[in-house]
Amino acid sequence: MKNLKIGTIASHSALNILSGAKAEGITSVLYCKADRESFYRQWNVADEIITLDSYAELFDLDTSEVIMIPHGSFVAYLPIDRLVKSDIKLFGSKKLLEWESDRKLKDQLMKTAKLPVPKEFDSWEDVDRPVIIKYYGAEGGKGYFVAQNRDEIKQKADFSRKFSIQEYIVGTKVYVTFFQSYLYERTELFGADIRYETDIDAKLRFTADPTFTIVGNIPVVLRESLLIPYQKMAENFVAAAESLLNERIPGPFCLESIIDRNLNIYVFEFSGRIVAGTNVMIPSSPYSYIFHGEHMWMGRRIAREIKQANERGLLEELIS
Amino acid sequence: MKNLKIGTIASHSALNILSGAKAEGITSVLYCKADRESFYRQWNVADEIITLDSYAELFDLDTSEVIMIPHGSFVAYLPIDRLVKSDIKLFGSKKLLEWESDRKLKDQLMKTAKLPVPKEFDSWEDVDRPVIIKYYGAEGGKGYFVAQNRDEIKQKADFSRKFSIQEYIVGTKVYVTFFQSYLYERTELFGADIRYETDIDAKLRFTADPTFTIVGNIPVVLRESLLIPYQKMAENFVAAAESLLNERIPGPFCLESIIDRNLNIYVFEFSGRIVAGTNVMIPSSPYSYIFHGEHMWMGRRIAREIKQANERGLLEELIS
Amino acid sequence: MKNLKIGTIASHSALNILSGAKAEGITSVLYCKADRESFYRQWNVADEIITLDSYAELFDLDTSEVIMIPHGSFVAYLPIDRLVKSDIKLFGSKKLLEWESDRKLKDQLMKTAKLPVPKEFDSWEDVDRPVIIKYYGAEGGKGYFVAQNRDEIKQKADFSRKFSIQEYIVGTKVYVTFFQSYLYERTELFGADIRYETDIDAKLRFTADPTFTIVGNIPVVLRESLLIPYQKMAENFVAAAESLLNERIPGPFCLESIIDRNLNIYVFEFSGRIVAGTNVMIPSSPYSYIFHGEHMWMGRRIAREIKQANERGLLEELIS
Numbered sequence: 001m002k003n004l005k006i007g008t009i010a011s012h013s014a015l016n017i018l019s020g021a022k023a024e025g026i027t028s029v030l031y032c033k034a035d036r037e038s039f040y041r042q043w044n045v046a047d048e049i050i051t052l053d054s055y056a057e058l059f060d061l062d063t064s065e066v067i068m069i070p071h072g073s074f075v076a077y078l079p080i081d082r083l084v085k086s087d088i089k090l091f092g093s094k095k096l097l098e099w100e101s102d103r104k105l106k107d108q109l110m111k112t113a114k115l116p117v118p119k120e121f122d123s124w125e126d127v128d129r130p131v132i133i134k135y136y137g138a139e140g141g142k143g144y145f146v147a148q149n150r151d152e153i154k155q156k157a158d159f160s161r162k163f164s165i166q167e168y169i170v171g172t173k174v175y176v177t178f179f180q181s182y183l184y185e186r187t188e189l190f191g192a193d194i195r196y197e198t199d200i201d202a203k204l205r206f207t208a209d210p211t212f213t214i215v216g217n218i219p220v221v222l223r224e225s226l227l228i229p230y231q232k233m234a235e236n237f238v239a240a241a242e243s244l245l246n247e248r249i250p251g252p253f254c255l256e257s258i259i260d261r262n263l264n265i266y267v268f269e270f271s272g273r274i275v276a277g278t279n280v281m282i283p284s285s286p287y288s289y290i291f292h293g294e295h296m297w298m299g300r301r302i303a304r305e306i307k308q309a310n311e312r313g314l315l316e317e318l319i320s
Numbered sequence: 321m322k323n324l325k326i327g328t329i330a331s332h333s334a335l336n337i338l339s340g341a342k343a344e345g346i347t348s349v350l351y352c353k354a355d356r357e358s359f360y361r362q363w364n365v366a367d368e369i370i371t372l373d374s375y376a377e378l379f380d381l382d383t384s385e386v387i388m389i390p391h392g393s394f395v396a397y398l399p400i401d402r403l404v405k406s407d408i409k410l411f412g413s414k415k416l417l418e419w420e421s422d423r424k425l426k427d428q429l430m431k432t433a434k435l436p437v438p439k440e441f442d443s444w445e446d447v448d449r450p451v452i453i454k455y456y457g458a459e460g461g462k463g464y465f466v467a468q469n470r471d472e473i474k475q476k477a478d479f480s481r482k483f484s485i486q487e488y489i490v491g492t493k494v495y496v497t498f499f500q501s502y503l504y505e506r507t508e509l510f511g512a513d514i515r516y517e518t519d520i521d522a523k524l525r526f527t528a529d530p531t532f533t534i535v536g537n538i539p540v541v542l543r544e545s546l547l548i549p550y551q552k553m554a555e556n557f558v559a560a561a562e563s564l565l566n567e568r569i570p571g572p573f574c575l576e577s578i579i580d581r582n583l584n585i586y587v588f589e590f591s592g593r594i595v596a597g598t599n600v601m602i603p604s605s606p607y608s609y610i611f612h613g614e615h616m617w618m619g620r621r622i623a624r625e626i627k628q629a630n631e632r633g634l635l636e637e638l639i640s
Numbered sequence: 641m642k643n644l645k646i647g648t649i650a651s652h653s654a655l656n657i658l659s660g661a662k663a664e665g666i667t668s669v670l671y672c673k674a675d676r677e678s679f680y681r682q683w684n685v686a687d688e689i690i691t692l693d694s695y696a697e698l699f700d701l702d703t704s705e706v707i708m709i710p711h712g713s714f715v716a717y718l719p720i721d722r723l724v725k726s727d728i729k730l731f732g733s734k735k736l737l738e739w740e741s742d743r744k745l746k747d748q749l750m751k752t753a754k755l756p757v758p759k760e761f762d763s764w765e766d767v768d769r770p771v772i773i774k775y776y777g778a779e780g781g782k783g784y785f786v787a788q789n790r791d792e793i794k795q796k797a798d799f800s801r802k803f804s805i806q807e808y809i810v811g812t813k814v815y816v817t818f819f820q821s822y823l824y825e826r827t828e829l830f831g832a833d834i835r836y837e838t839d840i841d842a843k844l845r846f847t848a849d850p851t852f853t854i855v856g857n858i859p860v861v862l863r864e865s866l867l868i869p870y871q872k873m874a875e876n877f878v879a880a881a882e883s884l885l886n887e888r889i890p891g892p893f894c895l896e897s898i899i900d901r902n903l904n905i906y907v908f909e910f911s912g913r914i915v916a917g918t919n920v921m922i923p924s925s926p927y928s929y930i931f932h933g934e935h936m937w938m939g940r941r942i943a944r945e946i947k948q949a950n951e952r953g954l955l956e957e958l959i960s
Contacts, residue, residue, distance in 0.1 A: 011544055012545070014544060015544060015607075016606075019609075019613075022613075023613075039547070039551055044611075130846060146844055170842050170844065170845050171839050171842050172837070172839065174836075186682060192856070196492055196540055198581050199581045202490050203530075203532075204530070207490075210843075210844070215494065215542060216512070216546075218514070218539065219858065220857065220858050221856050221920045222855060223855060224652050224654060224655065224916065226856075227679070228676060231679055260838060261838050261839040276541075276543060276544065280539070280606060281606075283615075286921075286937075287655075293659075293663075334864060336930075339933075359868050362826060362871075365930060518811045519901040523852075524810065531901040535812050536814065536861050596863060596864065
């Protein structure tokens with residue numbers, strides 16, 4: 001592509017993505033609702049801002065020169081089935097986003113990758129330990145709740161909605177982000193973060209039913225010996241995804257994990273795209289700095305892969 | 321000014337301020353108690369260190385070439401009424417510091433700016449929900465306490481001291497710092513931090529009455545969608561301050577906020593000067609790095625604004 | 641030395657150390673178990689990787705050109721008594737590592753340095769307040785437990801193992817790292833971190849006996865006024881160590897402290913070598929950036945001291 005642009009939607013990690021494009025000298029375009037335009041304009045990181053009334057308008061625009069970078073809000077605003085069928089050129093695998101958004105496909109991928117997942121219960125009546133209830137389509141942790149036993153589920157759950165029931169592992173959560181590079185044929189460990197959640201992370205609470213709504217992220221590094229199993233899991237994840245989806249999965253992904261008191265690691269979710277946790281890693285995480293020997297945040301890493309792929313005529317292989 | 325110097329008092333964020341002056345090539349002077357001199361000398365960031373027995377001596381020194389940068393300890397050591405009347409040249413608004421230090425004026429400013437403040441109770445007898453009691457003049461969170469109801473206030477409060485009674489919002493606290501630039505006519509979102517407080521943040525406590533004494537700060541980033549209401553609040557704050565104080569308020573300020581489980585944001589305090597939380601943002605926060613495209617910490621941002629204002633002959637407008 | 645190399649063992653803070661050597665242009669060598677080789681090779685920070693079946697093989701290798709950098713796993717894998725007698729050239733003091741690994745010598749050093757240590761109980765029967773029980777040789781916080789009183793000790797302790805009994809100070813923990821430079825004749829305050837521990841830092845726990853197993857580290861800055869007592873303690877520590885050990889203690893060390901609600905600081909441990917907490921300070925901590933005016937992480941600081949000492953013919957004085 002000659003007039004290559006990087007594009008994204010004005011939310012989630014747009015500042016991260018756009019500033020990365022700028023650092024690598026790639027023209028960028030931001031698709032933005034009118035009420036956010038003045039905010040994003042001030043940051044001066046997008047070469048072009050296109051105002052939309054609805055993100056669905058994106059399907060009708062000419063985006064043939066734009067490599068779109070999907071993020072968490074992207075998937076929330078653009079129906080995945082329309083996205084898959086659309087002409088929008090996505091950096092990464094559309095199929096992976098589709099699998100991520102479907103609980104059953106997601107579980108299948110995690111199990112195929114032999115990730116150590118917490119036990120899933122098909123029915124609340126089988127529950128014999130603390131569990132976490134996740135309503136389908138709940139966003140940003142909102143609406144999740146923890147139940148210590150069957151009685152608590154019965155009492156608290158909204159049975160008119162669909163939800164998954166996952167064993168609640170007691171331990172410390174760590175979100176570890178990787179970048180899958182096909183140009184360099186490697187799975188790069190990029191950084192780790194912790195979520196800052198309301199009101200579970202309140203200094204004081206006076207109720208027994210905390211919520212887990214994400215408000216931000218905090219940087220963390222892992223014990224170096226723990227990096228090794230995470231690297232292995234990430235490589236297994238890539239291999240399983242390529243095999244099940246029958247296509248490449250270039251770009252960022254995140255293993256969302258919990259480490260129990262015996263240092264057992266459980267992966268309870270994955271994200272098949274950039275996560276907001278990488279926003280703490282600007283201009284770099286300790287790991288990305290060591291790996292690249294210069295400041296490297298996820299938006300920049302994405303832009304660099306795209307730029308180099310384009311120079312070598314390999315861009316087609318990284319988009320879907 | 322020809323022989324411009326940046327000066328501050330040896331505490332709080334002095335290393336931040338001085339290293340910023342150095343990075344921008346401005347001569348700096350540190351006013352220091354004798355027992356701290358050797359500590360600060362080792363850092364090699366002040367061009368000149370002037371030893372004082374008492375900070376009040378500052379009022380008698382010739383500081384006509386010095387732009388003084390106020391910080392939290394500044395206000396604690398130099399009586400605000402003397403500071404306002406003195407010849408000391410302050411970067412920023414002296415009036416804003418005065419309003420910040422007076423509970424009633426502070427509330428008036430926050431309400432004029434339409435910041436979503438927690439409910440204030442005039443009398444403890446009106447309290448009908450958890451509240452936080454803040455003794456006037458308490459420093460660094462020391463002496464604050466939370467009471468769940470009237471009985472607890474009655475039991476714990478020292479009624480011989482003056483205190484404010486504020487609704488206690490259950491949620492996660494975030495301290496968001498901005499830089500008001502008149503050269504660029506904008507309110508720059510600079511960074512966010514969390515406070516690390518003893519003993520509320522102890523891993524274990526065996527008592528029911530935690531203290532909230534600040535010992536340090538931890539970096540955090542916010543969900544990008546939350547940045548937009550913070551930006552709006554900051555701009556409203558600037559407009560309200562300019563209108564009420566009838567002068568400009570150049571430089572850093574901080575909105576001290578709490579986000580409840582429904583993602584409602586409450587602003588419970590503001591600081592009209594640099595906060596110690598910006599010390600985590602050296603050499604940059606994710607936001608300041610994106611905004612400026614290079615390492616930018618608050619001390620450097622201040623020094624740069626002063627330098628550029630001086631070059632353009634606009635310095636007078638930024639000092640009071 | 642003409643063909644100077646920096647070497648370490650593949651764990652703990654090896655990426656930190658190796659990337660520091662690379663940044664300073666010093667050849668590096670990594671001693672690695674076979675199952676970790678592919679992981680470390682991907683990072684591309686070691687000039688040479690030597691695979692070992694057992695770390696004890698290190699004693700038989702020719703390491704005459706290698707300055708070895710000890711870290712936490714180093715001490716865990718290589719018996720300290722063999723290390724002391726070996727020809728391995730260590731950056732820093734072997735004796736300090738020996739004293740660190742012996743509970744009684746460690747206490748003696750901390751007391752000689754007049755560090756404000758929590759009370760130690762010789763017998764569990766003397767306990768009259770909350771205490772922390774630390775089994776000898778326990779690694780990474782694993783196996784520590786807190787007891788509120790004698791009954792809890794009796795109930796929980798494994799009396800067949802040796803353990804120390806230390807007063808449990810309620811407060812916030814801070815790990816403050818220094819670098820002792822003999823070239824510059826100063827004790828550099830380098831950075832601070834907090835430990836992230838499972839399962840005490842779990843968002844929810846359903847048991848009353850948390851564990852304190854370290855999984856990672858989080859960055860923190862201290863109130864600037866608190867830096868001064870820490871600096872003083874660090875300098876006292878260096879002086880006491882030099883006097884008791886009768887040799888220099890070049891390089892990194894860490895004061896592991898807790899700050900109670902009255903801002904009293906207690907030092908409950910020290911580490912006489914690089915700690916994993918410095919991994920959060922890549923490419924720099926706020927303090928190391930101010931001090932050096934450029935990105936400076938601990939691995940780089942070590943490499944720079946070695947390089948400059950070698951250039952000046954002073955290297956012999958920094959190794960043992």
